[in-house]
Amino acid sequence: MATKRETKATVGTTTFKVPRGVTWVSLVGCGGGGGGAGGDGGVSTRQGSAGGGGGAGAPVIATTLEVEPETTIDIVIGKGGLGGNGGTRGEPGRPPNPSDGDPGEPPVPPGDGEPGEEGQASRFGTLIFPGGRGAMSRIGASGSSAGNGIPAVAAGDGGTPTRPGTNGDRTPYAAGGAGGQADAGAGGGGGGGGSLGEGGLGDPAADPQFHHGGRGAGGGGGAGGNRSRGTQGGTGGAGLINIFWIE
Numbered sequence: 001m002a003t004k005r006e007t008k009a010t011v012g013t014t015t016f017k018v019p020r021g022v023t024w025v026s027l028v029g030c031g032g033g034g035g036g037a038g039g040d041g042g043v044s045t046r047q048g049s050a051g052g053g054g055g056a057g058a059p060v061i062a063t064t065l066e067v068e069p070e071t072t073i074d075i076v077i078g079k080g081g082l083g084g085n086g087g088t089r090g091e092p093g094r095p096p097n098p099s100d101g102d103p104g105e106p107p108v109p110p111g112d113g114e115p116g117e118e119g120q121a122s123r124f125g126t127l128i129f130p131g132g133r134g135a136m137s138r139i140g141a142s143g144s145s146a147g148n149g150i151p152a153v154a155a156g157d158g159g160t161p162t163r164p165g166t167n168g169d170r171t172p173y174a175a176g177g178a179g180g181q182a183d184a185g186a187g188g189g190g191g192g193g194g195s196l197g198e199g200g201l202g203d204p205a206a207d208p209q210f211h212h213g214g215r216g217a218g219g220g221g222g223a224g225g226n227r228s229r230g231t232q233g234g235t236g237g238a239g240l241i242n243i244f245w246i247e
Contacts, residue, residue, distance in 0.1 A: 005244050013076050022246075026062070031058040031122045031132070031239045033217045036134075038083065038230050040087045042228055044228075045092045053156065054179075055221075154168065158187055169194060195215060219233055221233050
């Protein structure tokens with residue numbers, strides 16, 4: 001007798017045909033990871049903006065199910081949540097000048113980073129593999145708040161102009177993403193929470209490829225804008241289901 005494995009990794013719907021004589025399967029899987037929040041926008045004449053929180057990793061579920069031989073089981077593989085857009089750049093405005101009739105321009109406040117999307121759930125028959133929650137973002141001294149998984153696979157908080165973003169939590173399968181550093185007065189993003197794959201980095205400039213989450217992991221948060229627009233949060237990783245059985 002030998003252990004067999006089939007991996008379902010393509011986002012969307014598919015099926016699994018239970019082999020003849022097989023009555024039990026073991027599953028290890030996850031939904032899609034949450035998207036990281038976008039970093040807050042900065043003001044064109046000064047530094048100081050918060051990074052976005054990282055997206056939460058989808059919790060990993062490992063279980064064994066009884067199945068009917070030679071039946072077909074419907075499967076869904078969830079996609080990762082998109083990262084939120086960075087906040088727009090603010091403008092300081094210009095005071096009026098009565099001597100020449102110049103009315104001036106009112107200041108334009110910088111925009112908040114947008115939240116990341118929630119990752120979609122994966123499914124094997126009636127068994128649900130939840131997705132990770134998208135990160136939230138807000139301007140403030142404490143930076144941006146991260147989303148939580150279901151149950152929580154916590155992501156890192158976005159940093160402030162003087163504090164780096166924090167790391168996302170790891171799982172037994174993979175590490176969380178590292179938080180981004182505060183750079184030139186703009187806060188780094190929080191790291192994405194891990195899942196079956198590693199969480200996205202909270203520093204999109206360091207390596208854009210790894211700003212996005214691995215399988216089921218959360219995307220890294222976007223960096224705050226340094227006198228500019230905030231950067232976009234990373235996309236969460238797609239879900240995955242590994243199916244094991246003995247023949």
